Amino acid sequence: MATSPVASSTVGIPRSRVRQLMAASVGNVVEWFDWYTYSFLAIYFSKQIFPETSNSLVPLLSGFAVFAVGFFMRPLGGLLVGAFADRFGRKAAMTFTIILMGGGSLLLAVTPTYAAAGVLAPIVLTLARLIQGLSVGGEFAAATTFLVESAPPGRHGLFSSFQYVSTTIGQLLASGLAAVLAKSLSEADMGSYGWRIPFVVGAVISLVGLWIRKGAEETSTVAAEIREGKAERPALFEFLVRYPTKAALIVGITVAGTVSYYTWTTFLPTYAQLTVKFDKADALTVGTISLLFFMVLQPLLGMLSDRIGRKPMLIVFGLGFLILPVPLLGMLSNSFASLLFVQCLGMVFLGCFTSISAAVNSELFPTRVRAAGAGFPYSLTVAIFGGTAPLIGTALQEAGNMHLFPWYVSALALISTCVYAFALKETKDQPLS
Numbered sequence: 446m447a448t449s450p451v452a453s454s455t456v457g458i459p460r461s462r463v464r465q466l467m468a469a470s471v472g473n474v475v476e477w478f479d480w481y482t483y484s485f486l487a488i489y490f491s492k493q494i495f496p497e498t499s500n501s502l503v504p505l506l507s508g509f510a511v512f513a514v515g516f517f518m519r520p521l522g523g524l525l526v527g528a529f530a531d532r533f534g535r536k537a538a539m540t541f542t543i544i545l546m547g548g549g550s551l552l553l554a555v556t557p558t559y560a561a562a563g564v565l566a567p568i569v570l571t572l573a574r575l576i577q578g579l580s581v582g583g584e585f586a587a588a589t590t591f592l593v594e595s596a597p598p599g600r601h602g603l604f605s606s607f608q609y610v611s612t613t614i615g616q617l618l619a620s621g622l623a624a625v626l627a628k629s630l631s632e633a634d635m636g637s638y639g640w641r642i643p644f645v646v647g648a649v650i651s652l653v654g655l656w657i658r659k660g661a662e663e664t665s666t667v668a669a670e671i672r673e674g675k676a677e678r679p680a681l682f683e684f685l686v687r688y689p690t691k692a693a694l695i696v697g698i699t700v701a702g703t704v705s706y707y708t709w710t711t712f713l714p715t716y717a718q719l720t721v722k723f724d725k726a727d728a729l730t731v732g733t734i735s736l737l738f739f740m741v742l743q744p745l746l747g748m749l750s751d752r753i754g755r756k757p758m759l760i761v762f763g764l765g766f767l768i769l770p771v772p773l774l775g776m777l778s779n780s781f782a783s784l785l786f787v788q789c790l791g792m793v794f795l796g797c798f799t800s801i802s803a804a805v806n807s808e809l810f811p812t813r814v815r816a817a818g819a820g821f822p823y824s825l826t827v828a829i830f831g832g833t834a835p836l837i838g839t840a841l842q843e844a845g846n847m848h849l850f851p852w853y854v855s856a857l858a859l860i861s862t863c864v865y866a867f868a869l870k871e872t873k874d875q876p877l878s
Contacts, residue, residue, distance in 0.1 A: 461662075465595035466604065468661035469588045470611035472543045475654035476584045477615030479550040479647035480577060483515075484711045484835065485623040485729065488718070490640040493558045494566045511571050516832020518578030519585075523820030524681070526583025530590065530816035532678045534668040536661045538587035538816070543658065545580035547651025549573045554644035586820020589803035594664035594812070594877060599751055602873070605804035606747030609796075613740040616710060619643060620736055624729040667813045676813075684810060684818030691809045694868060695822040698759070698805060701861030702798040703831030704854055705766045709791045710736065712835040713784070716850070719842045721779045731781065735788040739796060746800035754873040755805050756865060758797040763862030765794030770851035770858075808872035815877075830857060 522542075530538035552573035559566045589608050596604035622643050630639040663669065670676035685692050708716075714728035750758045773787045802823075810818035838850045 462595055462597065464660060465662065466607055468658050469592050470607050471657045472539055472654040473584065473588050473608065473611035474615040475543060475647065475651045476546050476581055477612045478619045479546050480581055481616040481619040481711065482623065482643040482647060483553070483574070485619055486640040486643065488715060488725065489635045493636060494556065494570050496559055510836055511574050514571060515574030515578035516828040518575045519582030519828050520821055520825040522579040522582025523586045523824030524817060527586030527817030527820035528681050530587040531814055532668060532671055534663045534665055535587050535591035535816065536658070536663050538583060539591065539658055539661070540655065542580045542584040542587060543651055543654045545576055547648050549576035549580065550644050550647035550651065552576065554641050554648060582820065582824040585824060586816045590807050590816045590819060591664055593804055593807040598876065601804040601808065602747040602750035602801050603744060605802070606743040606800040608803040609799040610740055610743045613736055613743065617733060617736045617740065620729055620733040622646065624726065624733050627726040627729055665812055679814050684814035688810060688818060692818065692822045694809065694864065695806055695819065696826045697861060697864035697868065699823050699826040700830055701763055701766055701858040702802060703827045704834050704857050705795055706799060707831045707834040708854055709788060709795055710739065712838055713788055715835065716838055717777055717784050719839070720847055721777050723779050723784060727781055728784065731784045731788060734785060735792060738789050739792040742793065742796040743800045746796045750801045751873065754871050755801050756869055756871050758801055759865040759869065760862065762794050762797035763858055763865050766858035767855050767862055769794065770854040774851040805872060808875055808877065812877065
């Protein structure tokens with residue numbers, strides 16, 4: 446059905462693109478601050494929530510297992526919230542996701558210890574992560590399409606980059622606060638109450654994100670037509686029935702990106718602690734510095750993709766992570782400079798993926814099914830390969846085979862590089878359909 450002129454002018458073209466960026470980005474900061482606070486502090490609270498065993502790695506392994514469980518709610522969030530965004534608009538969906546994330550963070554903050562509540566403690570922790578996983582999956586589906594649809598022609602890459610600018614700000618705040626607490630509090634205090642503080646902060650600032658998102662303007666003309674009765678609602682799996690090849694393509698595009706992202710931005714400090722006995726507090730400090738560097742890269746690489754295209758950027762990323770993980774992770778030592786160099790160099794190549802991920806995914810689908818079409822296969826791939834990266838790394842360490850982990854990252858990079866080179870068509874100059 447054709448889009449009405451009125452709908453196109455009042456919904457399709459926002460009055461202030463800067464305001465649109467702020468609305469998506471601030472909410473996304475809150476989402477990812479809460480999400481990453483868990484991974485940064487798991488090494489402190491895992492012994493409080495899970496029963497002690499003779500193997501000191503088992504509580505940490507259990508903590509990362511719950512981290513992975515939260516990821517498996519992300520496909521459901523990508524599907525359901527994505528479908529909601531396609532039917533009722535991106536703004537309504539983004540309001541829903543930030544409320545969910547604030548509630549999940551508050552639940553984490555009040556999770557009882559195993560000593561106080563027994564098996565109820567890991568149950569509450571798991572429930573909170575399931576809530577957050579649903580929210581994060583839906584956030585990607587709604588916020589990425591919102592960002593790209595808010596961009597002027599020829600600037601999809603630049604606007605897309607703010608997905609990971611805001612994600613990195615949230616992660617940076619989580620890492621920074623965790624580093625400050627680790628430096629300020631003793632190990633015992635961090636384990637008893639210090640780890641709860643960031644979750645309380647996340648619950649509070651989610652209200653700020655909710656308020657800012659109230660000023661966003663809707664970008665989906667189809668959602669406007671559905672509300673006015675001028676168009677039928679898309680079916681839940683319409684994107685998969687009508688565009689199965691594109692859904693499969695997103696899986697191939699994302700496989701290497703997600704495992705590389707969670708390895709380099711989330712698990713690497715823990716990896717250094719497990720393999721070369723890197724100091725916990727120093728590892729968090731290195732992570733904070735490298736994340737700041739990573740954030741600055743995003744808009745620069747996004748603008749570069751608007752000039753040279755998405756495909757060359759993805760191929761550079763794929764080749765980088767095909768070749769570099771084994772030598773880079775192999776050269777880690779317990780020196781501050783070693784970890785900083787390894788993390789920052791990897792992030793240069795990683796940025797070639799993260800800066801344009803939202804643009805590539807959104808440019809593959811029409812507006813009618815864009816949120817669900819981009820959100821579900823992406824979130825499913827992230828759940829299978831990204832969320833399990835810390836778990837696989839920790840399990841390999843427990844088995845005495847940590848040297849295999851870099852080869853695992855490179856193997857997935859090989860798969861995606863083949864997709865970039867042989868299956869992906871350039872989308873840079875295509876208008877959003």
